[in-house]
Amino acid sequence: MSVEFINPFINATINVLKTMADMDPTPLKPRLKNITQSFGDVTSIIGLAGRRTKGSFAVSFSEACIVRIVSRMLGDEVTEGSEEIQDAVGEITNMISGGARAELEKKGYSLEMAIPTIVSGRGHSIKHITNFPIIVVPFRTEAGPFFVEACLKEEGSLS
């Protein structure tokens, strides 16, 4: 998977958190991920499919980070493990996915998205839809880390 695919997800992630939670997450160096175990405590995964591309995308938040994000989004304090957190993670994933797909569309890749699935618990597994290489981008925030994973393949490419 090329930088052409991962950059729209990084840009959309920064935009969503800046706009909805007034936060400025810092993306760190992308790297390959070869385990299914999550780096965060709450993860949302969403399937993406198009004529030229298919795969999935996930956002995995540390508990402290997502509590801060959702509290800022709602303007109200939320607690760890609450239903509000699960719901908000799904909506954040939708927004990031929508923004990334709009940017990818300008590059000629049209993708449709499914409804996100939420998984939580320390060290849970993230099951991407395909077996393609996974690129993970760690983000640093004032409230702790979160991780964006993309597992997409362009038809005809080798990785």
Next chain:
Amino acid sequence: MGNKDIRILVVDDFSTMRRIIRGILKRLGYQKIEEAEEGQSALKKLKEGSFHLVICDWNMPVMTGLDLLKAIRADEQLKAIPFLMVTAEAKRENILEAIQSGVTNYIVKPFTEEVLSKKLDEIFSTKAA
């Protein structure tokens, strides 16, 4: 009619977004706000009472926002209600499809309070004109 008398239906399958929109509407002075989780239950509420605006997501289970929009525009009783789509669907083809189906205005998520406020002003000033 002042903001406090305007009756708005907010439709989104994510309670987070319904809560964010409701919070903004309250701060803007709108007081008569109701919610639905998807299109079919929204349609039922719309037929039961007189609403002045629908604010609706696109991707929802059971009945999507686009299908709800089409159902409203095909219904003699409901077809004049302004419909504001608030969605993560930012692709050009989606926006065009919504326009062709009779959407009144369109906001791409993520959005700020200022953006929603401006769209509401546009909708209600056009309606009053």
